[in-house]
Amino acid sequence: MNEKLAINGGKPIRETLLSYGKQCIDDEDIQSVIDVLKSDFLTTGPTVKAFEKAVAEYVGTKYAVAVSNGTAALHIACLAAGISEGDEVLVSPLTFAASSNCILYCGAIPVFVDIDYKTYNIDVNKIEAKITEKTKAIIPVDFAGQSVDMDKIREIADKYNLIIIEDAAHALGSKYKDKKVGKLADMTEFSFHPVKPITSGEGGMIVTDDEKFYEKLNLFRTHGITRDRDLMYDNHGSWYYEQIELGYNYRITDIQCALGLSQIKKLDKFIERRRNIVNTYNAAFENLECITVPFEADYSNSGWHIYVIKLNLEKLTCSRKQIFEALRAENIGVNVHYVPVYFHPYYKKLGYKKGLCPVSEDVYNSIITLPLYPSMTENDVNDVIMAVEKVIRYYSR
Ligand SMILES: *Cc1c(COP(=O)(O)O)cnc(C)c1O
Numbered sequence: 142m143n144e145k146l147a148i149n150g151g152k153p154i155r156e157t158l159l160s161y162g163k164q165c166i167d168d169e170d171i172q173s174v175i176d177v178l179k180s181d182f183l184t185t186g187p188t189v190k191a192f193e194k195a196v197a198e199y200v201g202t203k204y205a206v207a208v209s210n211g212t213a214a215l216h217i218a219c220l221a222a223g224i225s226e227g228d229e230v231l232v233s234p235l236t237f238a239a240s241s242n243c244i245l246y247c248g249a250i251p252v253f254v255d256i257d258y259k260t261y262n263i264d265v266n267k268i269e270a271k272i273t274e275k276t277k278a279i280i281p282v283d284f285a286g287q288s289v290d291m292d293k294i295r296e297i298a299d300k301y302n303l304i305i306i307e308d309a310a311h312a313l314g315s316k317y318k319d320k321k322v323g324k325l326a327d328m329t330e331f332s333f334h335p336v337k338p339i340t341s342g343e344g345g346m347i348v349t350d351d352e353k354f355y356e357k358l359n360l361f362r363t364h365g366i367t368r369d370r371d372l373m374y375d376n377h378g379s380w381y382y383e384q385i386e387l388g389y390n391y392r393i394t395d396i397q398c399a400l401g402l403s404q405i406k407k408l409d410k411f412i413e414r415r416r417n418i419v420n421t422y423n424a425a426f427e428n429l430e431c432i433t434v435p436f437e438a439d440y441s442n443s444g445w446h447i448y449v450i451k452l453n454l455e456k457l458t459c460s461r462k463q464i465f466e467a468l469r470a471e472n473i474g475v476n477v478h479y480v481p482v483y484f485h486p487y488y489k490k491l492g493y494k495k496g497l498c499p500v501s502e503d504v505y506n507s508i509i510t511l512p513l514y515p516s517m518t519e520n521d522v523n524d525v526i527m528a529v530e531k532v533i534r535y536y537s538r
Contacts, residue, residue, distance in 0.1 A: 144531055146470065148466060148467045148471075153470060153472045154528040154531065155473065156472065158472045158474050159474050159521055160474040161447070161476040163335065163336065164340045165407070165514065165515045173399045177395045188402060189392075189398045192346075192398035192402045195401075195402055196331070199314075199321070200313075200348055201321055204348065204349050204350065204352070204354075206347045207344065208345050208391040210332065210343045211331065213389070213391035214332070215330050216246050216247075217388075217391060218306045218328045218330055218354075219244060220357070220386075221347075221354045221361060222278050222304040224247045224249045228276075229252045229273060230252065230277060230278045231252050231263075231268060231272070232280040234256070234501045235256050235261055236482060238485060239308075240282050241482045241488075243280075252271050253481075253501075254267050255498035260284065260290075260441075261449070262284050262289045263282070263294075265290050268294070269297060276303060278305070279303050281294055281326075283307065283309050283311050285443065285449055286311045286338070286444040286445045288441050290317075290438070291307075291325040292318075305327045306328050306330065307322070308330055309322045310332035310446075311447070312338075313338040314444040315412075317440055317442075319442075327351060327354065328347050328358075331345060331346045333346070336514070339404035339405055341397040341401035344398070345393075356372075357386075361386060361388040361391070362388065362392060363388060365384050365388030366384045367382065367383055373385070414515040415444060415513060416443075416445060419513070422434065422511065425529075430456055431456045431533050431537055432452060432453070432533065433451040434450060435449055447478055447510050448513040449511075450510075450529075451507050452508070453507075457533075464536060467532045468532055471532065473529075475511060478508070483498075
């Protein structure tokens, strides 16, 4: 089979573009939102609390604080951790910029620790070398849904007195050694953007077992304002409240939480479907020498937010860019996760230079994200496999 590639004028595998990720909404989700629209509260009402309770119960933590998006969640987690001007915070570079921007919001300094060649998560053997007297916290990212090696990170964090804020935007429902992600860090952030494991349109949450963090997270979510008599300096009467911190308006609406609450009931089914598709992909690509399929560590049970293949470029006659463009021409909505954060011009201006994390840079040069979401049909899955085989065979040495 030597079909002409769509990029060379041949017929594309698909007529329409298959996106790399997408929400999965049913009638029950829609009804749940309608019910809130007809209720007394559109924001800061009972559905926010109900969604927080559902997520806390699902992951097994005492507390949860829902906010307007995952980035806001990371920001208030950093504030609750007391991260401020001049502090250093360790973070992985192969991630969405938000994982590191939240450090900058606090006036602190992101210190990038290179990733592991197989999992693409922070390399636990490279963390200690980056710790200084100024290091206050670590933000490990569960890349693609695979949990970081939390026992090792906990050991280092305890030794150096660091706070762990886990960026689990990809990993709601994933497990580390049979414990749900969210149970093990000091604070864990989830995102409910439409491509994430479940969605609320926009939304984010911090889960924690620590009451002190919980109180602070609540403050920073709403302007730093409290009505708690124990926290207030004064009391003028029952109308009285005080702003005791500089917080933000990071509130999430009941409308959004109604969607989230309905979605979380389906999370385990979504993950089952994602894992099925991943197995199908892995089996199909096993005998393509030019591709390395995602690695799953023995301690991990991933919810697979994204499916990232690595090209073995020395076995191909072209670059990642050409494979990417050829797959797009076949109408497969491929993507790249991620440009190393410090490659971005804003970070360059701050003084970060290429060469800082060689593994991240090398991985970045050879990865492609293939479509993966629960409502993909068998046909969609087959289209992806056929397109990858078609393109890879053409460019194989
Ligand atoms: C999606 C995401 C976030 C948060 O994103 P929001 O769009 O603000 O909800 C943070 N970190 C990573 C790694 C993400 O993928």
